[in-house]
Amino acid sequence: xxxxxxxxxxxxxxxxxxxxxxxxxxxxxxxxxxxxxxxxxxxxxxxxxxxxxxxxxxxxxxxxxxxxxxxxxxxxxxxxxxxxxxxxxxxxxxxxxxxxxxxxxxxxxxxxxxxxxxxxxxxxxxxxxxxxxxxxxxxxxxxxxxxxxxxxxxxxxxxxxxxxxxxxxxxxxxxxxxxxxxxxxxxxxxxxxxxxxxxxxxxxxxxxxxxxxxxxxxxxxxxxxxxxxxxxxxxxxxxxxxxxxxxxxxxxxxxxxxxxxxxxxxxxxxxxxxxxxxxxxxxxxxxxxxxxxxxxxxxxxxxxxxxxxxxxxxxxxxxxxxxxxxxxxxxxxxxxxxxxxxxxxxxxxxxxxxxxxxxxxxxxxxxxxxxxxxxxxxxxxxxxxxxxxxxxxxxxxxxxxxxxxxxxxxxxxxxxxxxxxxxxxxxxxxxxxxxxxxxxxxxxxxxxxxxxxxxxxxxxxxxxxxxxxxxxxxxxxxxxxxxxxxxxxxxxxxxxxxxxxxxxxxxxxxxxxxxxxxxxxxxxxxxxxxxxxxxxxxxxxxxxxxxxxxxxxxxxxxxxxxxxxxxxxxxxxxxxxxxxxxxxxxxxxxxxxxxxxxxxxxxxxxxxxxxxxxxxxxxxxxxxxxxxxxxxxxxxxxxxxxxxxx
Numbered sequence: 001x002x003x004x005x006x007x008x009x010x011x012x013x014x015x016x017x018x019x020x021x022x023x024x025x026x027x028x029x030x031x032x033x034x035x036x037x038x039x040x041x042x043x044x045x046x047x048x049x050x051x052x053x054x055x056x057x058x059x060x061x062x063x064x065x066x067x068x069x070x071x072x073x074x075x076x077x078x079x080x081x082x083x084x085x086x087x088x089x090x091x092x093x094x095x096x097x098x099x100x101x102x103x104x105x106x107x108x109x110x111x112x113x114x115x116x117x118x119x120x121x122x123x124x125x126x127x128x129x130x131x132x133x134x135x136x137x138x139x140x141x142x143x144x145x146x147x148x149x150x151x152x153x154x155x156x157x158x159x160x161x162x163x164x165x166x167x168x169x170x171x172x173x174x175x176x177x178x179x180x181x182x183x184x185x186x187x188x189x190x191x192x193x194x195x196x197x198x199x200x201x202x203x204x205x206x207x208x209x210x211x212x213x214x215x216x217x218x219x220x221x222x223x224x225x226x227x228x229x230x231x232x233x234x235x236x237x238x239x240x241x242x243x244x245x246x247x248x249x250x251x252x253x254x255x256x257x258x259x260x261x262x263x264x265x266x267x268x269x270x271x272x273x274x275x276x277x278x279x280x281x282x283x284x285x286x287x288x289x290x291x292x293x294x295x296x297x298x299x300x301x302x303x304x305x306x307x308x309x310x311x312x313x314x315x316x317x318x319x320x321x322x323x324x325x326x327x328x329x330x331x332x333x334x335x336x337x338x339x340x341x342x343x344x345x346x347x348x349x350x351x352x353x354x355x356x357x358x359x360x361x362x363x364x365x366x367x368x369x370x371x372x373x374x375x376x377x378x379x380x381x382x383x384x385x386x387x388x389x390x391x392x393x394x395x396x397x398x399x400x401x402x403x404x405x406x407x408x409x410x411x412x413x414x415x416x417x418x419x420x421x422x423x424x425x426x427x428x429x430x431x432x433x434x435x436x437x438x439x440x441x442x443x444x445x446x447x448x449x450x451x452x453x454x455x456x457x458x459x460x461x462x463x464x465x466x467x468x469x470x471x472x473x474x475x476x477x478x479x480x481x482x483x484x485x486x487x488x489x490x491x492x493x494x495x496x497x498x499x500x501x502x503x504x505x506x507x508x509x510x511x512x513x514x515x516x517x518x519x520x521x522x523x524x525x526x527x528x529x530x531x532x533x534x535x536x537x538x539x540x541x542x543x544x545x546x547x548x549x550x551x552x553x554x555x556x557x558x559x560x561x562x563x564x565x566x567x568x569x570x571x572x573x574x575x576x577x578x579x580x581x582x583x584x585x586x587x588x589x590x591x592x593x594x595x596x597x598x599x600x601x602x603x604x605x606x607x608x609x610x611x612x613x614x615x616x617x618x619x620x621x622x623x624x625x626x627x628x629x630x631x632x633x634x635x636x637x638x639x640x641x642x643x644x645x646x
Contacts, residue, residue: 021046022067022187022215024241027076029059029066036062038239039076044232049209049216051226051248054236056452056480060219063236064088064189067217080187087185089193093172094164100175101160104146107179111139124599128592128619131585132626140581142182144574149178152204153197154364170196181208188212191219194503195477198365202503203537221481223248224505248481314482315436317459317490320466326390328354330468330497331376336385338375344383345371348522355468357497360512362526362533367518369501373397373471376499396467400474403454408447412437412457415446419464435460451478463494470494473501505530575641582634586627593623 022044029037036059044050052060065071067078068088080086094103106112114134121127134140150160153174164172173196180188190209194202202225209216209229217234220226226233226248233244233251244251329352337347345368353359353376363369374380375387377395407415416435417428432442436456446454455478463470472491476484488510491498500512508515508530515526515533526533596616599605606613 021081022217023077023079024063024067025077025079027063027066027078028074029062029071030074031062035239037066037073037076040236040239040241041076042234042241042243044215044217044234044243047213047215048232049212049230050218050232050234050243051230052217052219052234052236053221053226053248053251053481055482056450056478058236058238060236061191064191064217064219067189084186085183086187086189087180087183088189089173089176089180089191093169094176094179095172096165097163099161099163100150100155100167100178101143101146103164103175104150104179104182105142107183108137108139108142109183111137111142114139124592124595125615125619128596128623131588131592132622135585135589135626135630140585141578144577146178146182148574149181149208150175152201152208153178154201154366174201177205184214186214188214188216190216192221193218194220194222194225197503199362199503199505199508200364200537202505203534207538221476221479221484222504222506223481223484224509314486315438315456316486317436317456317483318434319459319463319470319490319494321493321495322394322466322468324392325495326355326393326468328352329388330355330390330393332386332388333382334386334388336375336382336387338371338380338382340371344521346375346518346521346523347384349375349385349387351516351523353469353497353499355497356495357499358491358511358513359497359499360508360515360530361499361501361518362515363518368521368523369518370399370473372518372523373473373499373501377469377471390468393469394465394467396462396465396470398459398462398470398472398475400455400477403451403458406446406454406458409445411443411445412449412460413442415457415461416442416464419461452480452483455479456483467496469497469499471499471501474503475500476502476504476507505534575637579634579637579641582630582637586630586634589623589627589630593620593627596620596623 024040024042024044027037027040028035052063054060062071066073068086098106111134114130114137118127118130118134121130138145147157147160151157154171155174155178164175167175177190177193177196180190193205197205202222206225206228209218209225216229218226218230228247230247231245233246233248235242235244235251235255244254246254331351331353333349333351336349337344338349339345349372361369361372371380375382377397378389379397381387412432412435413428416432417423420428420431423431429442432438436453437444446457449457455475459472459475475487479487484504484507488507491500491511498511500508502508512530515528515530516523517526517533526536528536596619600613600616600620602608
């Protein structure tokens with residue numbers, strides 16, 4: 001029986017054809033005077049789903065560029081099996097008049113070329129070869145597979161038929177990701193793939209990658225993604241790479257144990273050194289002990305210094321709490337609606353926010369999360385209904401797109417000084433240090449800061465005055481895992497109210513105690529935790545949504561039957577399409593075999609051109625095998641279809 005979706009079967013087939021074992025051999029690379037890779041060596045196992053982790057700036061993306069051949073190493077090599085296909089999302093978002101669906105389909109270059117050749121080929125032997133190969137790669141089911149991947153990443157059927165040029169850069173990067181997934185490479189390189197996804201898209205991608213049977217090398221700071229997808233972790237630290245078995249939590253536990261063991265060993269070694277040195281210092285001048293002292297001095301010189309695993313410290317985040325708490329609720333909504341240009345986006349909002357709430361705001365991109373956040377803080381006013389905000393409430397708002405509003409030529413010191421016009425330089429520098437820019441770091445221009453440092457500066461500015469309500473929209477983008485942990489501590493220490501909009505499930509699990517879902521033009525509380533919501537997103541069906549949104553008592557049995565039949569048709573549509581595609585394939589193969597039989601039935605077929613006749617006979621045998629295989633698959637799918645249809 002078929003237990004995976006049809007594109008997963010295709011992935012399994014291609015992984016068997018071209019195993020992708022990646023070898024990184026004694027790789028050295030530097031940028032200017034900075035040594036990123038120092039004779040690094042690692043092997044990525046075949047079909048392993050490996051997370052590449054390390055602090056920001058250690059060279060993870062650079063390693064991807066070396067693997068892809070975009071840049072050359074100073075020494076060492078990267079080797080892949082011959083003819084292995086490598087897939088990677090390009091840094092530039094695709095554009096142009098091509099539809100999303102067509103762009104994704106074009107990513108399979110072999111299929112595109114074979115389909116074009118199938119239209120023009122005249123040689124029966126070549127036609128048979130083309131059709132056999134098209135059948136092998138599942139070419140005729142490809143449109144449904146492309147649509148399925150796009151749907152998983154948030155594009156409905158209508159959106160898939162629109163041109164790329166109509167979408168923003170973030171949405172086009174999703175299309176680029178869909179194209180790489182569709183092309184089914186033997187080695188899939190993904191660099192922070194969730195940065196452009198909402199939580200729903202992240203959950204779908206996690207589920208998809210968890211069943212990907214070829215080799216994956218994944219850069220991510222999303223702990224939940226690394227835990228649920230990866231079976232190996234490749235740690236890049238101080239120019240060296242170490243491969244660990246297990247997911248990220250397993251790696252973190254094993255590395256902590258290693259650090260403890262090495263720290264204990266280093267402590268014992270230091271105690272031994274002190275003991276030997278004390279003996280040498282005490283007895284070096286005594287003739288009776290000189291020989292022993294000299295012996296111990298030689299032992300000291302030969303003693304290796306323990307190679308301890310240094311745990312790099314992470315600057316904490318500090319969000320000042322409000323000086324005077326406000327009496328709840330600090331925000332209340334009664335029948336409120338909000339929208340743009342007379343068009344309602346959200347309506348019937350009846351919600352309250354208390355002074356210490358921790359709210360996770362969920363919902364697919366485009367459903368209105370940003371609109372709701374703007375309504376809460378007063379950047380938008382209700383079209384109808386009432387929104388009451390506490391008269392003394394101060395708000396802090398962080399969103400990734402606001403990074404572009406920072407003065408690129410100014411430093412952290414300059415940005416902080418603008419908020420403290422009467423303060424002395426010493427006080428300003430002290431405040432800069434508190435938000436993560438100590439000493440000379442405060443003088444660094446924004447253009448020279450990393451993405452994580454820019455986010456840190458923006459969060460420091462957003463929380464500068466100790467707001468009563470803090471809204472954080474995707475705050476973990478560009479933060480490494482250790483910085484995300486520090487952010488969690490800061491949020492939990494902060495005494496005001498927080499609304500979190502994030503695709504980082506680990507962050508939401510650690511900080512949010514209430515979940516609100518933005519969907520179907522409203523905002524409603526979700527009864528459950530993040531695990532419940534994940535199941536809700538991945539398993540919800542049209543029938544369940546219809547049941548929740550309609551009064552079952554008032555629906556006639558005939559209507560229920562119609563809805564049930566429609567749901568059955570929707571669920572079995574992919575099977576029906578595959579069955580129809582198989583029927584078409586079998587018919588084509590049979591037609592080709594009839595043409596070959598016509599040629600071979602000639603009396604002089606084997607005497608006039610024995611080589612051609614022999615090749616046609618071989619092609620006929622291949623077609624018979626292809627037909628038999630297709631018929632077996634047809635029988636299997638038909639049985640599955642009948643069972644699903646009841």
